Amino acid sequence: MEYASYDFYTTEYHGTMTETDFAKWITKASRQLDVITSRRLLSAYPDDEYADQQIKMCVCEMAEKMADVDSYIRAQSVRSDGTAGVIQSKSAGSESITYAVGESVYSNIVKDPKALDRQIRAITVNYLAYIEGSDGVCLLYRGM
Numbered sequence: 001m002e003y004a005s006y007d008f009y010t011t012e013y014h015g016t017m018t019e020t021d022f023a024k025w026i027t028k029a030s031r032q033l034d035v036i037t038s039r040r041l042l043s044a045y046p047d048d049e050y051a052d053q054q055i056k057m058c059v060c061e062m063a064e065k066m067a068d069v070d071s072y073i074r075a076q077s078v079r080s081d082g083t084a085g086v087i088q089s090k091s092a093g094s095e096s097i098t099y100a101v102g103e104s105v106y107s108n109i110v111k112d113p114k115a116l117d118r119q120i121r122a123i124t125v126n127y128l129a130y131i132e133g134s135d136g137v138c139l140l141y142r143g144m
Helices: 006-011 019-036 040-044 049-075 105-111 113-128
Strands: 076-078 084-090 097-100
Touching: 006 049, 019 040, 019 049, 019 097, 019 113, 049 113
Parallel strands: none
Antiparallel strands: 076 084, 084 097
16 A cells, blocks of 8 residues: 555655656555554554645655665666776766765665665654554554
8 A cells, every 4th residue: 555646745745756766666665664653554544634644744755765775776886996886977978977986875775774774764753753543552653
């Protein structure tokens, strides 16, 4: 189940992904949100408008973060010294490629696979802390 539509993504969240890319990443982000919330949204989706909007904003930001990381990984290239670099710009005329130098948030994610998970969880906490489901239980509650 996807928790946000492309219409919401473009009009309310003001995202810039294409509809095709959005469809791919919103499915993955929605699945990740189900994992983090212990699937509470499937049985106790909140009734109020504020909570509904926070869930949709959360999953849109998660989808963008996942897409950004994927784009970063795909943009990496191996240099002649065997190290990986990120393509900063390309030219078609005389085939010029410029590699970015330095660390970024995304390079840290590539080095540490759990870093993306931590960022996704931080996004979730930012939007869903203290948001309750229709059953009155906080969506992020991990107890029994």
